[in-house]
Amino acid sequence: MVEELHDIAPPVDYSLIPAWLIFTGSCALLTLLGLGVWWLRRRLRKPAPTVSPQVLALAQLDQVAREIGRLSPYQFSIQVSDVLRRYVQEQFQLPSTRQTSLEFLGAVAGSATFTQDDKSLLKDFLDRCDLIKFARYDATKADSRELLEEAMRFVKGGTHAIA
Template sequence: MSRLMKISHNKMKRRGTFTCSAFAAAAILLLAGQLQAQSTPADGAGKGVAFTTHSGPAEMTTTVDRSAAQIAERIRLTLSVVVPESVTVSFPEQPTSLGQLDVVDVTDKLDIPLGDQRSWTRVYELESLLSGDQQIPEIAVAFTDKRGETPQHGVITSQSIPISITSVLEGQADPTQFRDLKGVVDLPITAPPTYTAWWIAGGTGLAIATLLLVVALRNRRQLTAEQWALAEMDRLVDEQHVEQGQVQLFYSRLTDIVRIYIERRFEIAAPRLTTDEFLAHIRDGETLSREHCELLKDFLTQADIVKFASYCPATSDGNEAMETARRFVAETAPTRKQSDPNPVAQEA
């Protein structure tokens, strides 16, 4: 009898050990599943996108690791250009921003062997402190084909990519929207502590500041396309890029101002067209006079040589380019009897 009890006791002990082991294994699997669920991005999060463009012997792949991000969250933009041997690639001068996105860091991997071809790669680390729908603009990359007797210069342009920036505060109450009173509520009158009075004073000050900000935004004035362009040119002169040797940045900024002016003045998508496409567009239309078309052609061609062919002009050439841009804006601005189709918002 005692032997049977001992055997039964051993069986129950082994069964208890097996049960504990099973519970432990189940707990480990559950914990692993939770950890895996935490590391998997939520459905609908911004997914990476990629585009490929071609120009002559060059092929460019434009890639972003996400198409949606929160404020201050990093976005990685990669430009990868593949060219044959004896073709060199020149990326533009490193900018401080791309559209409304700030450039946090730039990394280059240049002239990497890739079979019988070469790879040239630039990686931008971007972030934005503004929420809403934004755009990574097109980026022009120059290349020089040295396979023939005479080097041939060309430009390949990346695709513009829409980016959605969301705020961590989205969905919360808007402090500028006042709510109706619900009625009178009797509260006992008690002497508040000192720190409560400070909180009340701070909240009142914050409410007044918010109200003033809303009023200021509503009372903003409108600048014409001409006024905006001339103001931006004055600002560019004050930054003294040419005097500091930043010639490519100067010409890039100046041509951007002229292109945006043309877009707002004549409703032509100049910032999204290459120089050849834009010049062909204005030649086929009646927007600009022949004289202004030739003036603009000489201006943009000289700027492209500086930006993409590593040509370093003299300081006097930069001043002449600025005067040409000012002359073009002044002569093509609408008269007083005409209305500016796209005025630029300017805070008062």
């Protein structure tokens, strides 16, 4: 009777496809699925709303205006001047943030984009800022408010055509 019992048979390969091929195919399928999800999410994403340089500058000027009591006229003139220069650079593609006031006014004078009133307002504004920043003019809060009003008037102006 012991002779009739057989030994256990070895494992049977039940798949006709090799394991390495299944693994490679699974990786490729998951990669394609991931790329598809990424592409679909990218296509369906809403574009970020763009804010015009004018709206951005007005918001920044409002923020600086709230700090008029806290900042010295010197610091205030620097911040207002920076906002106005960034606005001109972004709106009219003039490299105003890296130029002196004279270079900046020279570029504006050669531009047909600005009216004579705009050029005059900008010159007056920059002269006041330079007087406060470099000549250390003893400015008051009233001078700061005047600078802010000139900057707001220039940004709101609307008399200059967009380049």
